Amino acid sequence: MPADDEFSFLPAQAAAAAAPLPRVERRTLSLPDGRVLSGLAWGDAPPAVTLLHGAGLNAHTWDTTLLHLGLPALALDLPGHGNSSWRDDAAYVARVLAPDVVAALEEWTGRPQTLVGHSLGGLTAAAVAAARPDLVERLIVLDITPGVDPSAGPAQIRAFFAGPTDWASRDELVERALSFGLGGSRAAAARGVFLNSRVRPDGRVEWKHHFAHLAAAAAAGGSADTGTPDAVRAVPTETGWEDLAAVRTPLDLVRGERGFVTAADADELLRRHPGAAVHALPTGHNLHEEDPAALAALLRDIIDGR
Structure with a gap:
């Protein structure tokens, strides 16, 4: 393994994806309370897409998906993950994490984003979109709803x-x-x-x-x-539904057919948010790691309005 180069895997991943390798750099933002938030900026242009990972993962979980997607992007390490600081209170819940994401969007984007969130990141993305609609052009949630069983997962x-x-x-x-x-x-x-x-x-x-x-x-x-290292462990169900109900930007749910979100869960989301669109891929919960090419193609279709 390489001694200290987090980007050493990217050339082989790009070759396997038959995709060009853009510029990728690590960014760090100092927060008012002394913590830091870290992330990866993909490409030379301001990001069009910002991605939030699930619990126990980090910004690099999106690497292969972003190689296939081919858009300038920002992938964040949520607090308590990757190179971002841990929280002393261990409060890793959507509405607590959302202000840090807002700070990153204000500092690093410069235009409303397509905000993509997986699992815990999806609930956090919904909280961001509800609180700051000016920063979010479209919300795409991957394999999570506030109604998913908190004990789900292998x-x-x-x-x-x-x-x-x-x-x-x-x-x-x-x-x-x-x-x-x-x-x-x-x-x-x-x-x-x-x-x-x-x-x-x-x-x-x-x-x-x-x-x-x-x-x-x-x-x-x-x-x-x-x-409990579960993506939805400490997210109050009704709080999450309230955030989704407050989202006024286009909302898409992408579920894995073998993932956490069942067809009934998706129907409940549509009942509560009738304007949403639901898509499915033949994967488990971690769609972006199991089939990054298919997810990237779907994301591109959604972003381009196809």
Whole structure:
């Protein structure tokens, strides 16, 4: 694995996608309370699309999708994830996260965005669109609604993150991921581990995202509420529906046919927001990682009005 270059995987990903490799740079925004928010700017032009990942992921989860999409974009690390600061209060809920996203949009975009959010990022995107419609041209939510069962998700994911929080090497963590049936190929697992972990000053490797540490604390006897690394763990259902109801920009829901959002969940969204459009892809919950080319094509069709 590379020593410290988060962009070292991109040339091979671009070649595999048969796509040009645009300029990608890391950006960091200092927040008033001393925390930092980080993200990746794709392309040389101001972004047209801003993307928010789900719980336990980071801005790099969109890399292959953005290579296929081919539009200038901004992919954020939500608070508690990637290179963004953890929250001392562990309040990783949509309306708490939304103001940080607003600050990033105000600082880094310059025009209303197509705001794309997956899972926790989708609920956060809805809160942003409801609070600041001037910043959002269109809202696209991926495989989440406020009505999704908070206990949804594969049991092996919860068990995986509830395990140790540090390891001797990234190779050890790759082996653990593969033993849980996670990460796909060894190369894909190695890329995911590298981009979602860091080496501490003592030489041990730990997850970048806060959820794994909260999950481990809960498994050791801490609070089960703060410990569940689930994308919708602490999002009050009615608050989320209120945010979606307040959205006045075009709204699209893209669900994975094997994901968290069922056809009944999608129907409930349409009942509460009749102007929305619903699309489905033959994937699980992480559409952007399972079939990034198909998702990018669908996103482009939605953005272009096709």
